[in-house]
Amino acid sequence: MLKAVFIDIDDTLLDFAKCAEYSMRKSFDDFCLDFDKTMFPVFEKINTEYWHRLEKGEITKSELYGKRWVTVLGKFGISHIDGNEFEKHFQGHIRESSEKVDGAEGLLIYLSGKYKIYAVSNGPHEQQIYRLEKSNLLQYFTDIFTSEKLGFQKPDKAFFDACFSRTGGIKNNETVIIGDSLNADILGGINCGIQTVWFNKNNITAKEFHPDFTVNSLNEIKNIL
Numbered sequence: 001m002l003k004a005v006f007i008d009i010d011d012t013l014l015d016f017a018k019c020a021e022y023s024m025r026k027s028f029d030d031f032c033l034d035f036d037k038t039m040f041p042v043f044e045k046i047n048t049e050y051w052h053r054l055e056k057g058e059i060t061k062s063e064l065y066g067k068r069w070v071t072v073l074g075k076f077g078i079s080h081i082d083g084n085e086f087e088k089h090f091q092g093h094i095r096e097s098s099e100k101v102d103g104a105e106g107l108l109i110y111l112s113g114k115y116k117i118y119a120v121s122n123g124p125h126e127q128q129i130y131r132l133e134k135s136n137l138l139q140y141f142t143d144i145f146t147s148e149k150l151g152f153q154k155p156d157k158a159f160f161d162a163c164f165s166r167t168g169g170i171k172n173n174e175t176v177i178i179g180d181s182l183n184a185d186i187l188g189g190i191n192c193g194i195q196t197v198w199f200n201k202n203n204i205t206a207k208e209f210h211p212d213f214t215v216n217s218l219n220e221i222k223n224i225l
């Protein structure tokens with residue numbers, strides 16, 4: 001019997017792309033740089049590559065934060081701005097951004113009536129709590145599990161073992177994970193034997209992974225759980 005739902009935050013509940021584009025634009029303003037819309041996809045591609053390397057254990061979180069803007073600014077030929085300084089501004093703006101994914105609050109209202117809900121995120125702890133509160137979503141959670149607090153990250157089984165040591169006896173086979181990332185959420189769920197719901201919002205094909213359920217919108221999850 002299902003008792004608990006683990007749910008990812010970025011690009012599952014909060015729209016990271018919208019938040020990041022807003023933050024990139026604001027940071028460009030801070031440094032008096034000209035921003036245009038074609039620049040955001042460059043960040044998105046590089047940022048996604050760094051996150052995949054983090055999920056594979058090839059780099060650490062501090063290397064990700066230390067390098068991504070150095071790489072992005074380098075691509076634009078901007079050499080007079082320190083990438084680490086830019087990262088600080090970007091993080092500050094991300095903290096203030098909390099655009100929700102369509103259906104996020106409705107889903108949490110529905111799920112919280114039936115199950116305990118835990119956030120599972122590889123993002124920074126205080127920042128994620130602040131953003132959930134700002135978007136009015138924090139109230140639906142029993143607890144917030146982040147890699148920063150647990151010392152392990154998705155998809156590592158140790159991350160989920162640490163979660164289950166804090167869920168008051170709820171077991172793997174009584175839990176489902178919902179997330180957008182195949183490498184972090186779905187692989188993580190498979191690694192530790194919990195059911196998986198893949199939020200495939202871009203409707204991509206992924207033959208190498210086998211989630212228990214795949215949805216294209218958050219609203220569809222109400223028909224499954």
Ligand SMILES: [Mg+2]
Pocket residue numbers: 008009010011012179180181
């Ligand atoms: Mg995500």
